[in-house]
Amino acid sequence: MSNRWNEIPFTYHFINLTISNCTNKLPFVVGGATQQGTTHIFDNSNNQDAVSLFLSDNLIIGIVCDGCTSTHDEIRNSYSNNEIGSKLISFNLSNIIQNYLSENKIYDNGFLENIETSLLQRLATIIDLQLANDEKAKEIFIYDYLMTTILCFIITEKDFIVFSCGDGIIGINDNIQSLMENGTYLSSLLLPKCCPSAYVNSEPPSGFVINYKGNTSELQYILLATDGFTELIDKFQTKLKNFIFNSTIKAKDGYDFILPEFRKNILKDEDISKYSTLTNWPKDDASFLLLRRVSQDDRLVSSENINKGIEDDTINSN
Secondary structure (H helix, E strand, O other): OOOOOOOOOOOOEEEEOOOOOOOOOOOOOEEEEEEEEHHHHHOOOOEEEEEEEEOOOOOEEEEEEOOOOOOOOOOOOOOOOHHHHHHHHHHHHEEEHHHHHOOOOOOOOHHHHHHHHHEEEEEEEEHHHHHHHOHHHHHHHHHHHOOOEEEEEEEEEOOOEEEEEEEEEEEEEEEEEEEEOOOHHHHHHHHHHHHHHHOOOOOOOOOOOEEEEEHHHHOEEEEEOOOOHHHHHHHHHHHHHHHHOOOOOOOOEEEEOOOHHHHHHOOHHHHHHEEEHHHOOOOOOOOEEEEOOOOOHHOOOHHHHHHHHHHHOOOOOO
């Protein structure tokens, strides 16, 4: 049976990651990739996932968002524009966290509430600038542009935290779990604020929840993935864990050039390739971030190896 990895090669596409910021000195490397779902390809719909990665000397922020495909009932025959929200929210959330941690700590009282409030305030300001006092237009805008799931990890020298709103997949150390929070979106909290006439008495939806927190010294790996990976997690978790713990790492300044090993060990794996061909996986957009602990020796990768890793990323490699 033919291998269809060239049809679903995955690619690097990050929000926030800049060359000047890739100077991380923590004992971790992090990388990831994204792939438009085959259903979205056939329907000529954009990849609605977003992957944000920020690296500085002693801070790593990783965010994975999955924009909701459906939209407001009053918009006809259309997929949503929520890929805009997934990118906008991942960018702003990372920026808010950076600003907050410049003066505060992860474990300060009200940390998550402050982050959530700041993000919602920024989004409300954007809505007000666009639509002034038109509540119905604001409601449609929120449903069509800003509905997205959010998964986030923050790693500092001493502490780490993983939090989320909505569904997706979170793996940490030896545990991988699927979050069953279908239809939960942080931007739903904007509706009572921006559209009070229609939502003043509505039941408030949930916001961010903490999934894991602890000492950085105890952390081995974190995986964040959109629900496009659910089938692979369910059927090939052992292979995925083997990839996480045993694949070759090509990294520089904390950034992991992960695609060659992901393609070789996952996409080109005989069983996974066969399953992908039979089921057309991934039907939905699929994106991930993977953070892994490494020794100091593993971080010292030569420029020659890095360049070779980039060459191996080409879609036409064998």
